[in-house]
Amino acid sequence: MKPEMIKYCKSIGLTAPYLERTEALYEMINEAIKDEFVDIFIEDYIEQEGTRIYSCVSFFGKRFYAEIEEFLTKDEIVFCDINMIAKAIRVKKQDYDFKKATEKSRLNIDIIFDFHTTANLKASKENCDFLWNIINKYFIPCLETK
């Protein structure tokens, strides 16, 4: 995995076993599809009793993005066209100013595509900044081209 991806994983609190698993998945998708996966996003949320759950990993390439739900225990990969056009983006936020995330920050984003398909992405704490970067890089430009 690229050094900046490892740095990201560590910055959102991934421990060695989780990082190892993420790296294995990255190698796997690179084998499966010939693309250059340059960005990563790991969806996370905080359970009521405080446990941080890492629920889904997405790798963004030039042509595709790969999404693996429950990536820590499952090998179920969805490959999507990176150029899928977003029709609308719904942002639900808590203690987040789109500049600098805090411990209390939460971000919940629905992306509505053509054909009534949607994607939901969640982030907490420092991960909100990474999610918003991903949205800006891959989905906001689609809205502009409309």
Next chain:
Amino acid sequence: MDTDKPEDLNKYKEWLKKEHKIEITSLDKTYYESVSNKIKQEFEKSELWETLIGKLKTYNDEYYIKKDGYQLLTNRESVPTLNLKSYNSFFLKTYRKNVLDNSNWPNPPNVGWILPDDWYLYINDIVRTELIVKYLDGVEFLIEKLDLLCKEFTSTCRPDYEAKEEGYYAVHVYTKQNVEIPMRDWRTKKIDVDIEIQITTQLQENIRKLIHKYYEVRRTRERQDDVKWQWDYHSDEFSANYLGHILHYMEGMIMEIREKQTKGKVKI
């Protein structure tokens, strides 16, 4: 020699004075607090403790992947704390060891009389902590991790599997800490004391709070066989203790079902 067992703590103090020329005063409490605090501070600074705190999340995550998405700890983010045994509880324990649980009475217990000069060596839970796991197999998982950790820091690791008649189930893992403690004359000496790491399940932790109340009362008195709690179904003790046993059984059943589900799971 007085062969009658002291019936309560006041009689125990009288016995200490008469048989061992030891008078327990408020100074003993102050001295105990100074020593126990020193033990806690030393262990808190130890590499073993710092590494354990740092690695708990990793243990949780390793278990999560290995066990198909089940969490090891009740709260992955929480950091355990070290707790001190109160002086009253400590003194009571010396009474139990010297008198109530001493099968050699009126002779000393097998380790000898536990007296103020070195009684810190014989009470193994002056400093303790608690790790709470979600499932029964998490207990064994953590014991293995603790064992490896202790080996890494060339410390001892002795698990004691507690299964009490009163429905108390937990594993107490003991490791040693070398501490320089103050003596009464202000000199110091180095001793090896046990640190207790209790590992229990979330369900047992809940029931323990209920059981503990009765356990505290019972351990201050001599056991009388004609009033067995197992037959006194009106008593709170009856309900709380049997609940402890039932929960332990249920936790075993939960594990069995979980393991069956994991084995039978169709991955693709």
